[in-house]
Amino acid sequence: MRIVVSSDSNRKLDSSVSHHFGRCPYFTVVDIEENEIINVESVENPYFNAHSPGQVPAFIKELDADVMLAGGMGRRAISIFENFEIRCSSGAAGSVRSAVNHYIAGSLPGASPCRESIEHAHDGYEHEPVERIREEAAALLEKLDEVIVRLPNKKEK
Secondary structure, three states, X not given: OEEEEEEOOOOHHHOEEOOEHHHXXXXXXXXXXXXXXXXXXXXXXXXXXXXXXXXXHHHHHHOOOOEEEOOEEOHXXXXXXXXXXXXXXXXXXXXXXXXXXXXXXXXXXXXXXXXXXXXXXXXXXXXXHHHHHHHHHHHHHHHHHHHHHHOOOOOOO
């Protein structure tokens, strides 16, 4: 099985998962056999600066992906991946290693459109760096809230 993960750097398994697959600078390509990682490579996203609908999913298909993991993705991309018979999962976070391990363990949800995709249908959004930063900051705050809720409650003595 070949898993492709949106990545913020080219540090392979130590890269951070990028919030949005279409605007990530890199993809980490992870080959899995019998639930074990057998090969990892980093690939630059040729559409990092700008892309049209369908370009990035087509690129992922060219990488022979079976699975696409990302922090978030738009509804059109999810539909295109479904047409390509590439399973996708949004909501991945942390390191690429962690995301892949969570996927293998079955603890990553299926894909659902990112908030920005739902609210704005990406009208011009791909070209607005400030909007990208706002979306990523909001997603990080949501993740932080989830982590804080899970922290043990320490009572003061």
